[in-house]
Amino acid sequence: MDAAVVAALAIVVGSIAYSAWKRLYFSIVASIACIAVFILTVAADALGELAFMPGDLLDPGRVYTVLTSMFSHADVYHIFYNLLGLVFLGMIFEQRIGTRPFILLYLISGLFGVLAFAALRWDDPLAAVVGASGAISGVLGGFARLYPNERLSMMLMFIPMPPMPVWVIVLLFIGLQFLFIGGSNIAVESHFAGLAAGIVFAPLVKGMRLRPRAERTVSYSLLSRLAVTPELRSILKRIENEEVPDVRSAWVDHFFSKARCPRCGARLAVRRDAAVCERGHEI
Secondary structure, eight states, rough: OOOHHHHHHHHHHHHHHHHHHHTOOHHHHHHHHHHHHHHHHHHTOOHHSSBBOOGGOOOOOTTTTTGGHHHOOOOOOHHHHHHHHHHHHHHHHHHOOOOOOOHHHEEEEEEEEHHHHHHSSTTOTTOBBBBHHHHHOOOOOOOHHHOOTTTTTTEHHHHHOOEEEEHHHHHHHHHHHHHTTTTTSSOHOOOHHHHHHHHHHHHHHHHHOOOOOOOOOHHHHHHHHHHHSSHHHHHHHHHOOOOOHHHHHHHHHHHHOOOOOOTOBBBEETTTTTEETTTTOOO
């Protein structure tokens, strides 16, 4: 295993672990990881080492490509369009279900995309696949399964489209795939498999606790007293409306990172059911 492969694995595994541990948006962290891997791929001419081929499932020395292929891209256009979907679609969905469930669904969908490619291209020893498309297709499928009537604004070839329900976007996505069957180097089977995995597994991962952080039990009256700016009032409204405990706790943390002591203006920290500033004032 050469240095480029080790570096790529470190980027991929590190981004997954860091996002899961810190509860940072994986849609953003994964995008940064994809860019880093792309730069590494170009600099070291290592795309072939990171791409997945069906025979890799039987080769212990290359099984890592199941993971690295999800974060590798063939060219600038490939990575640009994938990350466009991951950031703008992924962030909205990740806000709904939480970061850890999102990571799990992303990886499951990507895995099913890779396995479908292997199953349908097994007789072609030179077939190879890279890209986050299978995983992103799973995000779209999961979004449609859990929030089918959510209206999203999309762009088609840089042309803004009117807001439409997610289930309509999925139908358009499926129709677009049929245009590519047999006539391009796009791994349509990976897209379909990822989409199906997202639809099937989204309710399961959303319901998993995945060791969530202990939810903040700060009283609403305390938050209301501290919400003295438009930004804080906006965050408070998000806390009120959020249904996912892990995401709600993250918003509470964000609230206190912005709030200040009404007596002295110092930063605040939560202590049980009260807030204490850096100078010792209890709110």
